[in-house]
Amino acid sequence: MSSSPPPASSIRRGIACGAAAGAFWGLVFLTPELVRDFTPGQLAAGRYLAYGLFAALLIAPRLRSLLPRLGWREWWALSWLSLLGNTLYYVLLAQAVQLGGMAMTALVIGFLPVAVTLVSRGGAGAVPLRRLALSLALGVAGIGCVGYESLAAVSLGGDAAGLARPGALLGFGCAVGALISWSIYAVANSRWLARRADLSAHDWSLLTGLATGAQALLLAIPAFVLTAADAGGAPAHSSEAWWRFIAVVTSVAILASIVGNAFWNRASRLLPSTMIGQMILFETLFALLYGFAWEQRGPSWLEAAAMVLVTASVLGSVRAHRVHAPAPAAHAA
Known part of the structure; x- marks a missing residue:
């Protein structure tokens, strides 16, 4: 049985929510550069501990009414969705940024x-x-440009900006791992939102924050305690570095994990499943904007080609969906 495409008005609202989510999510690519002296595990643990704390505070007034509506299937889903879309994804992404660049x-x-x-x-x-x-062909061509440049960076011992990136190939592998992890999350999360339409997108995001915060508590042990033990108990960072770390992970927890996720969940309910992934274009474009500003450079010709190809890929997909959407007048308000 096939389902009718969503109305054009829903697509417009969904695209706006996707763009807002991308603007906030693009900040996560900058975080590993702002606190480069901390490991990806520490970044993920710090960010998601803060996310879990804020999510608990925001959902506390409604938690008593929500708990009876959640069974073990929902909590299990929230746990593995949090792992794929948050914890594992961000560890891999932070490692990719530190090794291969933003x-x-x-x-x-x-x-x-x-x-x-x-x-x-x-x-x-x-x-x-x-x-x-x-x-899809344009998207494959775009990712091919990126992969070729990463391989070239390994062979030449540097990237387009003239910076030594000896781990560029490993960074590329981590980025691909993050890609796979988040792809599975995006589809599964969209289906769970549709399955539990009685729960608001915002509440689902905050419940995901609770599950992610619990995982961050477990991750904090190897990320902070065991790392300090391996260093002989000596402080690895100055107090100034710790305060900067706290400020950065707290900011990204609020802006990306709470605000960004809320916009994304809203977009997931407004857009069809094959279109929601196209909204990642906005995260990519904002991340590139932040990255080039941070590195004070423009894109290389391969990066520019990839940007054009990926943008054309996404716009082509959006057009394919809009052409087959019903007229707005046919949609009841």
């Missing part, structure tokens, strides 16, 4: 529209794959 990582993550489209086949409002063939 631009490379952002462009690999920009391949998410292609990956999510392929994973989400058969979902509600899905456009036939043949109508997305050109869009």
Whole structure:
């Protein structure tokens, strides 16, 4: 049984929410550069401890009414969704940024529209794959440019900005791992939101924060305690570095994990499953903007080509969905 595509008005609102989520999510690519002397595990633990704390504070007034509506299936889903979409994803992403740079990582993550489209086949409002063939081909070409540049950085001992990136290939591998992890999360999370339509997108985001915060408590042990033990108990960072770390992870927890996730969950309910992944374009573009500003450079020709190809891929997919959307007048308010 096929489902009708969403109305054009819902698509416009969904795109606006996707753009807002991308603007906030793009900040997570900058975080590993702001506190480079901390490990990816410490960044993930710190960010998600803060996320869990704020989520608990925000959901506390409604938790008593929500708990009876949640069974073990929901908590299990929240746990593995949190692992794929938050904890594991961010550890891999932070490692990719520190090893391969922000631009490379952002462009690999920009391949998410292609990956999510392929994973989400058969979902509600899905456009036939043949109508997305050109869009998918452009996305594959874009990621090919990024992969080639990463391999070139390894062979030349540097990247387009003239910076030594001896771990560029490993960074590329971590970025691909993050891509796979988040692709599965995006589709599964969208389906759970549809399954539990009685729960608001904001509440689902905060419940995800609770599950992620619990995972961060477990991650904090090897990330902080065991790291200090391996260092002989000597302080690895100054007090100034710790305060900067706390400020950065707290800010990204609020802006990316709470505000950004709320916009994303709203977009997930407004857009069809094959289109929601296309909204990652905004995260990619904002991350590139932040990254080039941080590195004080423009894109290399391969990065520029990848940006054009990925953008064309996403716009082509958006057009394929909008062409087959019903007229706004046919939609009851």
